Amino acid sequence: MTTAGREQVGAKGERTRRQIIEGALQALRTGGVAATTTRDIAAGAGVRLATLHYHFESKSALLLAVLEYLIDETTAALREETSDTADVASCIRESLRAGWRYLTRTLELQIVQYELTLYALRRDDAAGLAAYQYDAYVRVYQDILQGVAVRTGELDAAGCADVARFMLAGIDGLLLQELAKPNKARSSRAIETLIAAAQGFASRVSNDRKARR
Structure with a gap:
């Protein structure tokens, strides 16, 4: 992969990560920490659950990122x-x-x-x-x-x-x-x-x- 290609993949990854964080924030505003699941966050962010776990190994890691x-x-x-x-x-x-x-x-x-x-x-x-x-x-x-x-x-x-x-x-x-x-x-x-x-x-x-x- 070229340098430009790696940069494009990296930028896309950062966009996805931010999209998940913003989806988590929206879910937390609605349901709070205790009631919010990673499945709720993935749905709100418009990504697959597997994609969420690729970027964040756990709900805890995602909450701390938020x-x-x-x-x-x-x-x-x-x-x-x-x-x-x-x-x-x-x-x-x-x-x-x-x-x-x-x-x-x-x-x-x-x-x-x-x-x-x-x-x-x-x-x-x-x-x-x-x-x-x-x-x-x-x-x-x-x-x-x-x-x-x-x-x-x-x-x-x-x-x-x-x-x-x-x-x-x-x-x-x-x-x-x-x-x-x-x-x-x-x-x-x-x-x-x-x-x-x-x-x-x-x-x-x-x-x-x-x-x-």
């Missing part, structure tokens, strides 16, 4: 939705508002992601994926903050990481609350409260840094 896919999709969306800002306080405000807009547009996907995170935590060979997920989301907020802090000198890298963890902890808690007991008005007020708290925390971290100089 979680990785969701992590990549979410981190990319969070980066795209956050615009440039003048200072850290504005950055916190805009990134948390943008993050909340994305999360509330994709509530069904967030439920699937929580299910898959718990699934990964229960598996000895996949618990690291759950940690990777949260590290990835912290890194998004940290990178956004550092893009501003490098210019303004308000926070160092460690300070940006601390503020990013605070932001993620807050928005994650609000998302769980919204999923459990939906109330858009309450959640909107809570996001603004979280913004003020994160801004206050960032200010204290910045002042502590200046005091140590």
Whole structure:
């Protein structure tokens, strides 16, 4: 087989793999982790069951691939939705508002992601994926903050990481609350409260840094 032929086969394999992952995601949105079978996923993806098992040796391997896919999709969306800002306080405000807009547009996907995170935590060979997920989301907020802090000198890298963890902890808690007991008005007020708290925390971290100089 020529190099071009091998590349074509490889590209087709990647397309099929993505098709299966997207089919799995659709099945999970409908039935959840426990009720979804590989046969359901194959039917939803429009592939033979044998093709699914060629690309994924088990349901577990496929579910973990779906979680990785969701992590990549979410981190990319969070980066795209956050615009440039003048200072850290504005950055916190805009990134948390943008993050909340994305999360509330994709509530069904967030439920699937929580299910898959718990699934990964229960598996000895996949618990690291759950940690990777949260590290990835912290890194998004940290990178956004550092893009501003490098210019303004308000926070160092460690300070940006601390503020990013605070932001993620807050928005994650609000998302769980919204999923459990939906109330858009309450959640909107809570996001603004979280913004003020994160801004206050960032200010204290910045002042502590200046005091140590």
